[in-house]
Amino acid sequence: MTDLPTDVTEEAERLTRLARDAVDEAEAEAYRTERDDMLAEYDYTARIRNDDTGDVLVCHPVDWVDDGVIRPERVDDIDRGVERRLSGPGDPDAWAEIDAENRAVVEAVTDAHGETHGANAELLADFMGNHYAKHISDATPAELAEFRDDYVPRNAWPTEDQQTVLEESIRLAVEEAGGRVPET
Template identity: 55%
Template sequence: MTDETPDPEAVPVAGPGAVASDEGTDESAEVPQDVIDDVERLTRLARDAVDEQEAAAYRKRRASLLDEYDFTARVREDDTHETLVLHPEEWLEDGVVQMDAIEDVDRGIERPLGGPGDGAEWDAIAERNREIAEAVGAEHGAVHGENAAALAEFMNNHYAKPIDSATDDEIEEFVAEYFPRNAWPSEKQRDRLDRSVALTLEIADSF
């Protein structure tokens, strides 16, 4: 499923200095690299979602990440591939990029989407997270294993990231929001959650 309906008037807005994804490369002085990475993950999740409400939720999360930096995201399509384009909100008027508003094209950021191996990469992350949860259960018991499985599911579905790369904010979101609403935890699970998270992160770090 396509992430969003492309704007036919959308144009490439990233210049030669705004490079595509390349590990170790600073793409933007305005948007942190980890935010760009999260925005790309959310875009891929939205694109691959089978349910439109799920896709919309990913796009909403993506927009909230970029709002802090006054940036916006769109997907540009051509005949062969899709490209994630991030640029300042001030470049837009009624949802269309205004070329006369662009003073420095290098402020734009582009990341190619699609291509061979992408799906396998995300599948590998999800499988590794599930294996970490299974290891927690095998080593520390079923209750901790169930909580670890909930954390794995959260990281897979909401961030498409390895458990060991979870930020403090993401862990807080899992504990405060996702776990009580989506994990249907037992009383034992709730009582042991903090310890479960600590054990899961410990095992993930050495996995």
């Protein structure tokens, strides 16, 4: 029995996010195929589970499945399954760590791109940490749209300069954090 290495789990999550954000269906399928081929090397498979709080990537041994359905009698050790949240709230218990990492992004954006972009990055850090308990790098397109269209106008009172460069600031912050802003 081989457990799934952490780096493989992280890559499966990254490829799944890329597939979800892809504009072109062929590109999305290529990411899913790459993920599935990588997991197959460890005799694992993946699926997306939708629950009340969002989507979850579930990676588990292929021998748990029969005809596309997980058979409980085949689950020998539930710890061999791996779940990664793809949408919805993050881990509120890790808020301090998440906030510290998001603040480091703010500092890096400010140092590299100036105070206006830094102020917008700080608004994004506040939003992602307080509303979703998530890293800036894990922001979904829907969360970024909520930030831009709802949160900033209603809660942030940005300066005119901040409003002018908001889209670029979002891109800079997400990229600085190691994430990817999907093309619209």
